[in-house]
Amino acid sequence: MVVKGKKAPPFEEEALVAAICEAARPFDVLALYLFGSRATGMATPLSDIDIAYLPSDGGEDLDKALYLELARRLGTDEITLVNLHDAPVCLAFSVLKRGHALYGPRKGARAFVERILTHYPEARRLRRLALQAVKTRLEGGIMEVDRDKVWEQLRSLERDLKKLEEKASLPLEEYLTSEDAQIVVERKFQTATESCVNIGNHLIAALGLELAEDYASVFRILAQGGVISKELSEQMADMARFRNLLVHGYWKIDHEKVYKSMLDRIKTLHLFMHEIAKFLKGRNSERVGKRT
Numbered sequence: 001m002v003v004k005g006k007k008a009p010p011f012e013e014e015a016l017v018a019a020i021c022e023a024a025r026p027f028d029v030l031a032l033y034l035f036g037s038r039a040t041g042m043a044t045p046l047s048d049i050d051i052a053y054l055p056s057d058g059g060e061d062l063d064k065a066l067y068l069e070l071a072r073r074l075g076t077d078e079i080t081l082v083n084l085h086d087a088p089v090c091l092a093f094s095v096l097k098r099g100h101a102l103y104g105p106r107k108g109a110r111a112f113v114e115r116i117l118t119h120y121p122e123a124r125r126l127r128r129l130a131l132q133a134v135k136t137r138l139e140g141g142i143m144e145v146d147r148d149k150v151w152e153q154l155r156s157l158e159r160d161l162k163k164l165e166e167k168a169s170l171p172l173e174e175y176l177t178s179e180d181a182q183i184v185v186e187r188k189f190q191t192a193t194e195s196c197v198n199i200g201n202h203l204i205a206a207l208g209l210e211l212a213e214d215y216a217s218v219f220r221i222l223a224q225g226g227v228i229s230k231e232l233s234e235q236m237a238d239m240a241r242f243r244n245l246l247v248h249g250y251w252k253i254d255h256e257k258v259y260k261s262m263l264d265r266i267k268t269l270h271l272f273m274h275e276i277a278k279f280l281k282g283r284n285s286e287r288v289g290k291r292t
Contacts, residue, residue, distance in 0.1 A: 013038075016074075020051060021102050023073040027066055028056040030112075031104030036080070039100040049074060052082040052095045054109050061183050077248070084112065093120045145206040147280060153195045153202075154273055160192035161269055168262045175259050182255055186246045189265065193243040196236060196272055203227055203279075215240035228275045235268045 017034065024032050036050030037043040051070065055062045063083055071077050084092050093116050105113060167175065167185045175181050193215070200218035204211065209225045212218040216237040223233035242265070245252060 016049070017100075017102055019073045020049075020070065023069045024053060024066065024102075026069070027053075027062060029066075029104070030054040030056050030106045030109040031084070032102040033095050033099035034102055035082075035095045035099035039098065048078045048080050049076070050080045050082070052084050052087070052092075052099060054084045054105065054112060056108055061179070064183075089116060089119045090124060092116045093124075145203065145280070145283060149202055150199050150276065150280060153199045154276065157192050157195040157269065157273060160188040160195070161266060161273075163188045164192070164262065164266050168259075168266060172256070172259055176255055182258075185258065185262065186253070189239075190243050190246050192269055193239050196269070197240070199276060200227075215243065227279050228272065232268070232271055232275055236272060239265060239268060 016038070020034065021032065031054040033039075033052040034050065035052055037047045038049060049070075053066065063081065067079065067081050070079055070081065082091065082095070084095065087095070096113065096116060163184060167181050167188075170178070170181060175185075197215050197218050200222050201212065203209075204218065204221055204225070207225055207227070209221050212221055219228065219233040219236035219240065222228045223230045228236070
């Protein structure tokens, strides 16, 4: 039985590892790791169970089934499940280096491991720059908005929106019977929202705004800083909560409600793009004015 919203029952390490391995056994997984506090011996009664896996094909459809089976076996939904194919390079490297390998990596994982080892130095450098931006902000320094970085995220958002618009054109009956369409929609809403969060976090650091505590608060802070409208910030906060549902609450998803809200959510994301582009244009005009 899954105990929703409650912490995991106490497990001896051997029993926890056995339960995780049994849950993953039916799936085509190349590697399976326990990481975080439970792998380092620093777990407390409030600690989640952090699990990372490497699927053979990197498909998104495995996430849902594996998460549900883990939740059933472990008796809790307080699980952080990471698909290493989708994980940031620094996180994947940390799992490979410090995580407890429950099994694998099997032969097919070699190319993935090599890719992470190749890209980790650059990813680590970028992460260091991000941390330096926060340090600069906390020390009262000035940080410029990296327009290229923001536009890159906006382009990623635009690509996700095109996929979402394709699926929004499907008839309701076809959407409800197409698991592939549902997977694409759920994944693209997740990554689109994360692109918006990435933009927001960069602007918060660059403008010296209050640091956000969660995804939803990113947009509230942007509104307070005059970057986006208050109305849009509320809509985007709802998008952040929707993203969390897609990631952590698979069994709660009502696919018909997702379909019926799709056009409104797409409109919200387009509006976010428009307001961010307008903000960047305004800052550029200010810079030109100062030079003249």
